[in-house]
Amino acid sequence: MANFMIFFSFMLLTPLLPLYLKETFGASKDTIGLVLSGYALTALIIRPFSGFFVDSFPRKRVLLICYFLFFSFFAGYIVSGSLLLFAIVRTLHGAPMGATTVSNSTVAIDVLHPSRRAEGIGYYGLSNNIASAIAPAFAIYLLQRTGSYTLLFWIALLAAGGGFAINSTLHLAPRELTKDKPKLSLDRFFLLKGWSECLVMICHSFAYGVVSTYVAIYGKEELGVSSGTGVFFALLSLGLILSRLIGGPSLSKGRVAQNAAVGLGVTLGGYLLFSAVHQLWAYYVAAFIIGLGSGHMYPAFQMMFINLAPHTQRGTANSTLFISWDTGLGLGVLAGGILSETLGYHAAFWAATAAYLAGTVGFFGYVFRHFQQNKLR
DSSP: OHHHHHHHHHHHHGGGHHHHHHHHHOOOHHHHHHHHHHHHHHHHHHHHHHHHHHHHSOHHHHHHHHHHHHHHTHHHHHHOOSHHHHHHHHHHHHHHHHHHHHHHHHHHHHHSOGGGHHHHHHHHHHHHHHHHHHHHHHHHHHHHHHOOHHHHHHHHHHHHHHHHHHHTTOOOOOOOOOOSSOTTOGGGTSOGGGHHHHHHHHHHHHHHHHHHHHHHHHHHHHSOOSSHHHHHHHHHHHHHHHHHHHHHHHHHTTOHHHHHHHHHHHHHHHHHHHHHOOSHHHHHHHHHHHHHHHHHHHHHHHHHHHHHSOGGGHHHHHHHHHHHHHHHHHHHHHHHHHHHHHTOHHHHHHHHHHHHHHHHHHIIIIIHHHHHHHOOO
16 A cells, blocks of 8 residues: 555656646756656665665664655645756655665565565555556546646645555564675675666666656647546556466466566567557557556566575665666656657657667577576575
């Protein structure tokens, strides 16, 4: 439930922020990309330290501190009266967002039974997907009815506060803290064995960053759909949910890399359709296909990182996954803004597809074999 609140509050705003910046401050596309990529940068900076802290200190305490800061920053959107102030708040918000997702998912892994951990991670991820399905559609509906972005900021603030309250009820068993490693050793901040998996995840999140950020403006300006973004994200999330339900038992049987391979191939097909066919039916079908593939790919990659790390480095494994996600996402948002401003939306979406293709080729050419040779369990 707390994870649902994280992503509900965040996704309530994310798809509409480009429109908000354009309509409220008259921001250009490349400026929008610059402003919105700031949070990914601060999230990226904080991720390695998040993994270190959740592995080195009581995880509930770390989680509650991070979650409270994540909740508090939503108030900044309400009082931001200029583009500069909004950019500062958005950029700083990335730090608690990054730390909260790492600590929350690490605690979830702790409470899952080892025999069902892979399957449980898939179901845990459903809370992301359901939130990502409900929040954009709900936000667009409210915006059409009220025309008030401030109302959306207040709802996001209250939702995040609810998640903090839920997590305050957690009861975790005492665990041994890692104290035997050098404080400045690199592997306490980044899972070195997962470098190749990181590169594939960067390609995945780059493509998602481009499409998810600019799909609302693209749909409105080129396809003439003002309310279609909510349907797009609903179909995307429906695909994610179905694939999690189908792929969960498969993950429990140890077919982690195989699930990742299927997910990459299916998702690549979705991006190709989205980039090549500029019609409304392709807009929606591609959303479902991308969701279907990503739902197989993402939890499988999370298990790959976890299986490459010892138990004492779960936080580091999680933070490494999120580091790669944030890197690609930030680059995608920034590059998407520049490309759409200079060459148009189609060039931006083809760049996303090319990046995803590169990651897929890298996975089948090297990463699949690398994981099988280096996994610990």
